[in-house]
Amino acid sequence: MExxxxxxxxxxxxxxxxxxxxFKYMKVxxxxxxxxxxxxxxxxxxxxxxxxxxTARKAVRWADAIRDGKKSP
Numbered sequence: 280m281e282x283x284x285x286x287x288x289x290x291x292x293x294x295x296x297x298x299x300x301x302f303k304y305m306k307v308x309x310x311x312x313x314x315x316x317x318x319x320x321x322x323x324x325x326x327x328x329x330x331x332x333x334t335a336r337k338a339v340r341w342a343d344a345i346r347d348g349k350k351s352p
Contacts, residue, residue, distance in 0.1 A: 304334050308342035315339045 304311075307328045314324045325335040344350040 304338040311338035312342035
């Protein structure tokens with residue numbers, strides 16, 4: 280009778296990439312913060328940058344936290 284393999288016995292390989300992931304909100308954050316500073320709404324920013332309004336909001340909040348030193352880039 281053959282024994283089954285456990286997860287620990289299955290070979291697994293992963294290519295590690297240096298640096299951080301650049302998510303969409305990170306890519307548009309600087310421009311989103313600039314537009315928000317001009318008084319644009321998240322929906323207007325989203326339309327301008329080609330993202331949804333949740334991503335625009337997250338980008339503004341993330342960029343604001345970076346600027347205030349609460350998070351590192």
